[in-house]
Amino acid sequence: MENIGSKLRKGGLLLAAMGIISFVLSIFNYNLRLLAWIDNWGNTTGWIIRIVLIIGGGALFILFGREEEKEDEA
Template identity: 55%
Template sequence: MDFIKSKLSSIGSLLFLMGLVSAILSIFNYNLKLLIWIDLWGTFMGWVIRILLIIGGAAIYLYTAKDELEN
């Protein structure tokens, strides 16, 4: 079970960082290759997806890292 939580923690931090880097690069009209599809639905939906990546990644990371910190 600890193996799964450690992997989920890594995935959560990856999602958070990808969303954050994508938001920063979007200001300069750049984007990550993995996230080019975000802006296909328009600018507003692109920002909604970026924000959801940041919030979702942080939530997954904090939820799984909380148990690691308690031990």
């Protein structure tokens, strides 16, 4: 059974991946359907949301990945 840290780690990876994919696709004037709403608030706000997704998702992935490594060592 997966613990909450493992689920948060996978969720963080998903958020970061969605942010990166959205970042790349927006260069070509495309976007993920799930994230199409972020450009409704303007171009600058859309970029800020993408950056927050990447940083926040990456932080969850790194933080909860370290906890998992510590549990494996013990």
